[in-house]
Amino acid sequence: MIPETTGPVVLFSLPLAAAIVVFIRPRWSVPVTLGSGGILLATALWVVVAVLRQGPWRQDIGGWTAPLGIGWTVDGLSAALLLLNASVGLAGAVFHAARPAARTPVRDPRFFWPLWLFLWGGLNALFLAADLFNIYVALEFVSIASVGLIGLAGGSAQAAAWRYLLATLLGSTIYLLGVALLYGRYAALDVALLAESVEPELVTVVAAALMTLGLLLKAAVFPLHFWLPAAHGRAPPAVSAVLSAVVIAAAYYLLVRLWFGPFAPLLGPGVATLLGLLGAAAVLWGGLQALLQRHLKMLIAYSTVSQLGYGLLVFPLAAAGAVQLAWTGAVMLVVAHGLAKAALFLAAGAIVLRHGIGRLEALGGDQQGAVVAWVAFAIASASLVGLPPTGGFVGKWWLAQAALATGGYFWLAVLMLGTAFTAGYLWRALQAAMRPGWETEGGFQALSPALGLSALGLALGSAALGLAAPIAARLLDAGSGVVG
Amino acid sequence: MNTVQWIGGLLVFLGIPFFLLGTLGLLRFPDVYTRLHALAKADNVGLGLVCIGLGVQSGSVALLLKLILIWVLMLISSATVAGLIARTALARGLRPWGT
Amino acid sequence: MTVYLSLSGVLFLIGLHGFFTARSLLRRLLALNVLTTAVFLLFVVLARLAEPLDPVPHAIVLTGIVVTVSTTAVALALVVRIAGRVRDEDDDAAAGPRGDAG
């Protein structure tokens, strides 16, 4: 019997090792990436099962215990995000491998694969890390890989990559300042250790404010979202998928980790309401912007700003007392959003590749050959809107219950209004398929069925999350730090 | 304080006027070339005296040798850099003062 | 040590101010580097205040310096590319329609 501690080791080491192999031998890129992607998905599933079976665990690196050494935590939250990362990573890799090379705006296809695997490894390192400075290094790792992947699209994407880089670097620097203050006060960097020793005093408050600000910038929370639409809208499809689904979720993951871990004593009604209001503003503003977009990918990109706002509703609802419901609901929503959003970007990528143009008016007409992609788009939309029985529905249901239980009718209204917006802009996108489109010169590009299927897989996953709601609830409860 | 330390201190003290003169030249001389002249000559002598003085004062031969090595490296690099600056200035068409 | 603690704060402010007011891409990058240095300085001052001298922040800052030079190099490479976009029009055409097909 292999001990379950092998799981994180594989999740950490394999992507990096594969990235090195792919960097040295570009010719082996596709088989190596898909092969290791399969193993990583299986390992992530195994870790999820292990957490369900025996609860969360902690692993010390190098045999040194915390304050001196670095540790990894594997609990329901990190396992869920590891699984999300593996699913999106594999689907994106399949999509990219099957794309028609002629129309993809990737400048130098050889470098996509090492960067993709590096991003994968960096995200896994981030989800495992339990040490604030280790998280900083992993954050920078993820930033550079994301910038490289966005820049691959060339042209204006490189300008978008630059803005993203500046925003994210500023975010990490501010975060690091908070880490320095915490270290100076408590001589510890480990999240669990800090959670035991933190006291609600000025240093902690300032550190919490700084780290939250940095992470909000990275999570593109309104009004710090200015960099996101261009970066996510202009990157290659697979890259947009992973950025919107996982990289944004990673910053959110850290916020939740910190506020329900070390900073839990500080989470008073004031802070919680502030964060909730930011979330509400994001939901409405992002939704409105998405309604106004003319390009399919920009619409989806603005939708990310909007959807992540729901995640922040966890803070006011939890502070009002419905900790468990709000927590499981918000995390469920973020994971379901990740799968659905990645599916949307991949489906949109396939559709846009087929038409050669991304404007909504142009996408109608003959849909032969893009049916699977549109079906995936529709299923993912259903999950994003929150139609039963999808994961999005379950997440929203839990959040709504939490709002009802605590009398937070304002948050309930935000939830409803946001849903209306979501339905509105996604309906606009789906409508485009029905209308007569533009004739494109040279006709439609023939697509490999793998493009649509990779999107469909993710969309079905997002929907199936709703059916697996009891298991998901049990997983997220498993040592989420709140309940444990 | 024994004699060796006195000698070291004296050497360091002797170095100071060279630095002062070099800086004065940098501030008061009319053009790039003369300023370079002041810096490259006076400061290097000053640095040598300070290095040797500190080395002597420390009383350790190894440290003295290390400090002398630093001085030699400084000499080489400042000579090269001064040459580069002067050449670049000439190439840009700056005429030496008085010509 | 008060001097260096204040220095760290002042540098942070200068970096922040520079970052938000500078128009030039390169200057923003410089401001960001100043900002990072201020954070490193805080770490090392904390190490110096601890009794005995704490090596962990030293290691953290060493790691941080290498990470910073990496990000700076990536940023500079990007600046040079986007500044040169006007000249690289041909490359962009080869890369396909941007924005739309992206």
Next chain:
Amino acid sequence: MGVAGVIFDGLLALALVWLAWQATRAADLFHAVVSFIVFGLLMALAWVRLEAPDIALAEAAIGAGATGALLLSALDRLATRDGYHRVLYEPTTAWGFWIPAGGALLGGLTLAAWKLPAPGLGEEVLASLKLSGVDHPVTAVLLNFRALDTLLEIGVLLLAAVTIWSLGRAPSPLVPAMPSPALPALGRLLFPVFVLVAAYLLWRGSHAPGGAFPAGAVLGAGAILMLLAGARPWIRSSEHGPWRWILSLGLAMLLAAAVTGSLSGLAFFEYPRGAAGPMILLLEVAAGLSIALLLFALYLRGEPCEHGYREVGS
């Protein structure tokens, strides 16, 4: 020493503030970059004053040396672009709000930092130093206690190189417009010194300030200096060439060492009993070499071509 030390610290701090201000505000971009480089050099002095000689070495070599070279060469390339000024203009968004917000944060920060007790982990490190396999605490932290950070850090360097390569081919490296016969001679003369210094720092690292990071930084900065002095870059990007191997070596070896722990029934990144010393030495050499090479690769600002670099006119 007391009064003189305080005066020195005060002057140093003032100079640093002035240089930082110049670096972010100076009207002339060249002036700003040079101020920033000098800022890095003076920071090295500040690190020495704060009893952090390892950081001082790394800062002088990386902060001032490598970053300076990168900045200057970028500046040189930007100066010749017509399009630069077009990109220069960027609409600023709501900064009027963010500056006061930042000021308020800083106020809180100062208030908070003033009374930090800074307990530190010095005791813990010293207590575990014997088991770590090295005598120098910073090296022990870097390559044993917090080796995972180091692994990710080398990963960041490699990733940065890959990212830069992905942006396009390397332009010809910056060679001084006015080559002087003295410069290549200086380069030839100094490079052995750089190698010697790097080796010395690496050797010292096990028991005194020094080690892989400063050593790699010095070596990398030396290589960039060679390039500035007119040497042709010798990293080739042939798929069959050894360079990609060599660049990835540091990360690969750290990963291998980490996994070895798991495979032999210990924790991830745990060194087998008694083998910690030699393994750390091996990893240090690998890490130092890859830091040097990767710094050099970063400086090339693009994927090097099969035959060195694209000639200027072609």
